[in-house]
Amino acid sequence: MENKVNKLKIFNDPIYGFITIPNSLIFDLIEHKYFQRLRRITQMGMSYLVYPGAHHTRFHHAIGCMHLMQKALNVLRFKGVEISEEEENALYIAILLHDIGHGPFSHAMEHSIVNGVSHETISLLFMERLNEEFNGSLTLALDIFKGNYHRQFMCQLISSQLDMDRSDYLKRDSFYTGVAEGNVNSERLITMFNVVNDQLVVEEKAIYSVEKFLIARRFMYWQVYLHKTGLVAEQLLTRVLKRAKELTNSGVYLNASKPLSYFLKREVTVENFSTNDLELFSRLDDNDIISAMKEWQYHDDFVLSNLSSMIINRDLLKVKVKEERIKESQVQKRLKNLMEEYGISEYEASYFVFTGDISNQAYNHKYQPIQILKKTGKTVKIGKASGQFHIKALSKPVTKYYICYPKDKM
Incomplete structure (x- = not known):
């Protein structure tokens, strides 16, 4: 069925309002059956059994991430960071497709049916398949997705401790669960982005926004994701x-x-x-x-x-959760x-x-630490910049142990 379609569509998103599709390639990827499948995969697995509103999908989330990427690139360009049209497109594609490999109910499949094959691996396979179908137009996006591109900050926008993925899911999941404490102001945070020595940095005046982001993440893990x-x-x-x-x-x-x-x-x-x-x-x-x-x-x-x-x-x-091993x-x-x-x-x-265990570490100071750009032009790790006990506390992994067993009558 060949027909001419207006490819400059707009989504109305309950979180950000109107989201525009930047170009026809992105439109065609969104229209593809692999991507449309994400409408039938819940973003939060079985969490709707706890929070009845948590029925939003991976499709929702991926479109939201693309929208935040548009914001981020506008901010960085405004601050003089050079980003070519090809790079811009590749970033949209990489963030749009970052979750395309998720199976039903998100993580359960990885531990049972496709045992040991992670959703990241399957996402990569889908992207490679789409790259063949779209005549190599996803090649740069694949490089960035794998973290191989020489401009490090672009890889950080896709995967880091302040990436677009986290920025969207914290805000979106808090909205759909009704857990207000997870509501981060991702757009305010993105407005404070900059690039120094090819690294993504956050301007000093946003330090409390970063702290709030990390605290919200910790809270959402205990209250929602690890409920x-x-x-x-x-x-x-x-x-x-x-x-x-x-x-x-x-x-x-x-x-x-x-x-x-x-x-x-x-x-x-x-x-x-x-x-x-x-x-x-x-x-x-x-x-x-x-x-x-x-x-x-x-x-x-x-x-x-x-x-x-x-x-x-x-x-x-x-289920009983305890501080010490069962x-x-x-x-x-x-x-x-x-x-x-x-x-x-x-x-x-x-x-x-x-039995099993669950652990939560809101901030990992060893893996790509968040860099703060001081007014002097110098960059420092957030732990040094904030001078507060918060970051230290948020960096400490906390592990809890659980036991599951039937209620009296099964």
Whole structure:
């Protein structure tokens, strides 16, 4: 179907208002089926079981990131940083496609179905595929995305501690969850960007905005991303997929969509991820998983049916979060009770009784530290510039431990 389309479309975004598409190549990438799939992938995985408003998608987020990139480039050009049209385009493409490899419910797939193949790896494969389709027009974007481009600040706009990705998801996730403490003023922060010695820096007068950004990030992790209910739901989802794969591999038939069945049967690794795998992966989204679990909750397998039912009906495992490691004796006691009550093996019971840890580090002072540009023209790391205990506290990784187990009646 060939038709002439007006490619200068505008999105109305609840966060930033009107977002314009900068050119026809970006328009064509947004129109592509690989990118449109992101409309069917939730940005926050299972978090909507905690925050009912958190149903926004990766599509939303990617468009928002592109908008912030437009702002950032305008600011830097205004301050005399030279950015060619080709570089500008490449930055839009790289940020737009940075999450294109996310599977259903974001992270659960990486730990179960495409075991060990990260979403970054799949994003890269999608971008390379699109580069072939668009006659090499994504080559520079790929260089920047991989962090290989000689202008370091451009790579930092895509991936660093103040990148456009974080700037959008903190603001967007706080809006859709209703958790006001995460609401960062990303546009104010971007207005204070500059470039010195090819590094992205923030002007000194924005130091409190940077601090607030880091504090908001820490808060959002504990309150939202690592919320114990969201955490247990994601763990259950990973286990549903793991069990489904085990059953499929032992010859049990499971009702599932064609792409989901394909990945349940196939052992996918980074080395053997083929073009066909990529094509089938591009047909997978949240709907495949939800509809499969709706069926599987009635399956004969004790583990699969109970896990699926728990997620579909939001009747999750109990979870306790502690400051110290969980004692093995606690785990064994709960496993034994479950085995006796339902006449299941220890292996089956281990799907419902397990431990893990969560950690949160709002700021990593070793990895690309945030540089502050002083009025004198000198740059210093934010820890030195702010002279406050905040940065030290935010740099300290905090780890907590959890145990999950069934409520009294399963």
